[in-house]
Amino acid sequence: MAENTLPKKQLIDMYRTMVRIRKFEIKVNELFLQGLIPGTIHLSHGQEAVAVGANSCLRKSDKVLLTHRPHGHALAKGMDPKRLMAEILGKATGCCMGKGGSMHIADVSMGIMPSLPIVGAGIPIAAGIAFVFKQSKSDSVAMSFFGDGATNIGAFHEGLNLAAVWDLPVVYVCENNLYAVSTSIKRSSKLENLAEKARSYGIPGMTVDGNEVEAVYTAVKEAVERARIGGGPSLIECKTYRHGGHSRTDPATYRPKEEVAMWMKRDPLKICRQRLVERGYLTEGECDALENEQAVVIEEAAVFAVQSKEPAYEIALEDVYS
Amino acid sequence: MRKLKILEALREGLQQEMERDPSVFVIGEDVRIGGGFAVCRGLFKKFGKERVLDTPISEVGFTGLAIGSAMSGLRPIVEYQFGDFVFCAMDQIVNEAAKLRYMSAGQVKVPVTFRLPVGANRRGAQHAQCTESIFMNVPGLYIVTPSTPFDAKGLLISAIRSDNPVLFYEHKLLYGFSGVGGPAELQGEVPEGLYEVPFREAVVRKEGTDVTVVSNLLMLHRSIEAAKQLEREDGIRAEVIDLRTLVPLDVKTIIDSVEKTHCLVVVEECQPTGSWGNEVIASVCEHMKGSVHVKRIGTAPTPVPYTTALENFVIPDVKRIKQGIKDIIVN
Numbered sequence: 001m002a003e004n005t006l007p008k009k010q011l012i013d014m015y016r017t018m019v020r021i022r023k024f025e026i027k028v029n030e031l032f033l034q035g036l037i038p039g040t041i042h043l044s045h046g047q048e049a050v051a052v053g054a055n056s057c058l059r060k061s062d063k064v065l066l067t068h069r070p071h072g073h074a075l076a077k078g079m080d081p082k083r084l085m086a087e088i089l090g091k092a093t094g095c096c097m098g099k100g101g102s103m104h105i106a107d108v109s110m111g112i113m114p115s116l117p118i119v120g121a122g123i124p125i126a127a128g129i130a131f132v133f134k135q136s137k138s139d140s141v142a143m144s145f146f147g148d149g150a151t152n153i154g155a156f157h158e159g160l161n162l163a164a165v166w167d168l169p170v171v172y173v174c175e176n177n178l179y180a181v182s183t184s185i186k187r188s189s190k191l192e193n194l195a196e197k198a199r200s201y202g203i204p205g206m207t208v209d210g211n212e213v214e215a216v217y218t219a220v221k222e223a224v225e226r227a228r229i230g231g232g233p234s235l236i237e238c239k240t241y242r243h244g245g246h247s248r249t250d251p252a253t254y255r256p257k258e259e260v261a262m263w264m265k266r267d268p269l270k271i272c273r274q275r276l277v278e279r280g281y282l283t284e285g286e287c288d289a290l291e292n293e294q295a296v297v298i299e300e301a302a303v304f305a306v307q308s309k310e311p312a313y314e315i316a317l318e319d320v321y322s
Numbered sequence: 323m324r325k326l327k328i329l330e331a332l333r334e335g336l337q338q339e340m341e342r343d344p345s346v347f348v349i350g351e352d353v354r355i356g357g358g359f360a361v362c363r364g365l366f367k368k369f370g371k372e373r374v375l376d377t378p379i380s381e382v383g384f385t386g387l388a389i390g391s392a393m394s395g396l397r398p399i400v401e402y403q404f405g406d407f408v409f410c411a412m413d414q415i416v417n418e419a420a421k422l423r424y425m426s427a428g429q430v431k432v433p434v435t436f437r438l439p440v441g442a443n444r445r446g447a448q449h450a451q452c453t454e455s456i457f458m459n460v461p462g463l464y465i466v467t468p469s470t471p472f473d474a475k476g477l478l479i480s481a482i483r484s485d486n487p488v489l490f491y492e493h494k495l496l497y498g499f500s501g502v503g504g505p506a507e508l509q510g511e512v513p514e515g516l517y518e519v520p521f522r523e524a525v526v527r528k529e530g531t532d533v534t535v536v537s538n539l540l541m542l543h544r545s546i547e548a549a550k551q552l553e554r555e556d557g558i559r560a561e562v563i564d565l566r567t568l569v570p571l572d573v574k575t576i577i578d579s580v581e582k583t584h585c586l587v588v589v590e591e592c593q594p595t596g597s598w599g600n601e602v603i604a605s606v607c608e609h610m611k612g613s614v615h616v617k618r619i620g621t622a623p624t625p626v627p628y629t630t631a632l633e634n635f636v637i638p639d640v641k642r643i644k645q646g647i648k649d650i651i652v653n
Contacts, residue, residue: 063394097427106426113393114426118417124383125418128390135372135396142390155413158383165378319428320461322485 004214008281012290014056014213015272015282018048019291021072022269023298024081028071028088028102031302032248038090041102044072046211046243049268050145050175051076053216054238057171057224058143060111065126065144068103068117073145078110081301091308098311099319120150123159123172130163130170130233139228142170149180151194160235164201167232171223174237175210181246182254195237203233210238211268214275240268326512328474329497332361335475336399338516339482340369343397346482347373349384350401350437358403359439359497381410385436389419389487393430397482404449405438405491419487420462434488435481441493441540441591442637447625450633452539452590454491454568455597464488464521465568467538471500472510473566476519483518493539493591505546507562524572526579530561533585533647536576536602538565541589541638548643558651560587568598573605580606580614585650587617589643594620615653619646 006014025043032041044051047069055064055076066073074084079095087094088102095107096114103117113129116122126144133140150156151174163170174194178185191197198205204226208219216238223234241263245252252260276282282290326334340346347369348362354376356363366374377384381402388398402408408415419432442450454465464486468474474492481488501509507527527542528549537545542564549560561579565572580586586606588599603616622636638646 096425096429099427100425104425106429108426108429114422114430116418118413121386121413121418124380124386124414125390125393127383128387128392129394130390131387132391132394132396155382155386158378158380159386161378162380162383162387315427319424319426321464322423322431 004212004218006214006217010056011214011272011276012281014052014217015276016290016294017052017076018213018269018272019294020081020297021048021051021075023294024071024075024085024301027298027302028085031089031306036089036306037102039101040247040249041088042069042247043244044069044242046263046267047175047177047240048072049213049216049272050173050210050238050240053213054143054145054173054220056217057221058111059140061140063111063113063129063140063142065113065122065129065142066105066115067122067146068115070103070105070115074105074107074112077112079107079112081298082304083107085301085305086308089305089308090310091305092311093304093308097315099315120146120153120155122146123150123155124162126170127159127163127168130168131166133169134167140169141224141227143173144170145173145175147180148174148176148178148185148194149188150174151197152188160201160203160233163233164203167230169227169230170233171220171227172233172235173220174235176237176239177242178239179246179255181250193237195235198235203235205235205237207237207239210240211266211271213268213272324511324514325500325502325509326471327498327500328468328471328492329359329361331471331475331512332478332492333363334512335478336362337365337368339479340365340373342516345395346397346399347375348399348401349375349377349388351377351379351403353401357401359494361437361492362401381407382414385411385414386418388434389414389422389432392432392434393422397433399435399437399482401437402439405440405453406448406451408436408438408453415457415463415487416460420460424462431485432487433485435478436487436489437492438489439492439494441495442626442633443494444628444630444633446628450626452592454489455592457489458568458598458601462487463569465491466521467491467565467568469496469539469542469564470508470510471512473519475512476517477566479516480518480521491539495540496543499543504543505550507546508543519566521567522570522572524563524565524575526561526575527564528560528562530559530583532559532583533561533587533651534576534579534583535560535562535587535589535647536565537562537589538568539591541591544638544640545589545643548640548647551640552644552647556648558647560647571601571605573609576602576606577610581610581612584613585615587619587647587650589619589638589646591621591637593623594618595623615650617646617650619643
């Protein structure tokens, strides 16, 4: 067995979660086009292997800090798709009662801290969460997700440096989808691999294929285990690609057609499904069945969200202060 | 009478609350040696590096770290070496600390105390600002401005125990104030033990019937001096109110006074455009019965200049405050 090869059950579980995310995002897009979602949405289809590979290394007690594109990671960390979908639709049954929305989701009971769409803002905050783990001698870890764009903002530098000098149990996962909205990473960094930035802080850095869920899992797992035993933070860069634009208002015409085609061929779900079949973990028929089963889960979540009530007006005035 | 300087009262409050509550810790630049103005002196020796954390020069980093730790159950006290440096961490305070409870529908709380030494003291424009008005427009933050040793300790303890982010303002020129040599109205005993001064409780520091003067921090001290001189020299009896907290604002105490005087003067070290003084005036005008004359006294609308003569020219002094009060009485 190759170094990255995961056991049957584990890989099937990961595939199931990746499928769940894909189906979820497709459904969110449908509901958006039906005019049922306020504002905009940031879909993560194409990037599922990062969310699933990284979150699969975590326990329920570990805490994650997400971004403006948080749906996939939240599902991978165990959020109920119904409560997530309802939040995106702005309903009272949503995980934040309709006060957060697509970009500001949270389920603290599952270790999903409020997601922070201000680019890079969660990076020092994750260090703070890790600081508490360290002070309380817990072996839990914090995991902070962010995109390539975040590696150029000051909070990235300050957060990683603090986490490094204090050996905090936090894993920084950079989801490099090659574009900060429309700006290619090639135009915003001289580095070929953003994980090289880890050297500036004296911490381990690693670049992996973010469309290979096993590669993501293996790299992140090593970083998580190191953090659990007091080895401090790591920076893992996962190179990936979003299938759509930055948000619903972005047709993503700035990306070369050949590039898009190349990455569409490298769809993380296709890659994973192929592995499952090649290894005899699942037949094609069993893969189809698993996908249909997840389609049902997501359809139920959509029905729940659509049928849920809007929040009462009064809650708009609550939770400003204790 | 047990008298302490504001500096000592703050230090005592910090130390006692840290002894009482192991979740409280101090974080900031050079806090091991006491921080920018020695408020934290002695804490490192007593509590060690686990609870007195020297940071790199990283306002975004240590503010964010404090917020994250507060969401996970600790009660950090963040020191900015000068209040002006808080602007480096603006996103963390305004977008994160102030909104996390709300956005998560109450799933998290952010009990952080941000300590900001403010006020002009001969250092020039970037080490001189009173920044409290800027934050008044951000729901989710409390803003505290103590002017006496008793309040410094009691309000600090309330701030630390609050489950909300609190911006705690300390005036640099008041650190040494212990009542000796200052206005008698602001003197008072500092209890040895722990006590809380509640938020939204302004106090009348000097009673009067002719005009209501509302102030805080250093300007409160100068306003009381101005009021006393006016009473002696011109027979003008000014009532002086110490706001103590800007958010929440105790509008009732101010209105009770203005309904008696019908004249309201706000005296602040912020420059008056978009400042807390306007909020006080608007709140009074909106809620009180009857008419009121108003006057704003504040710092000139310039950055604070360095040299003493110029700094003194732009910051309100006793003479200017007296003149402002006289103007409103005459008109």
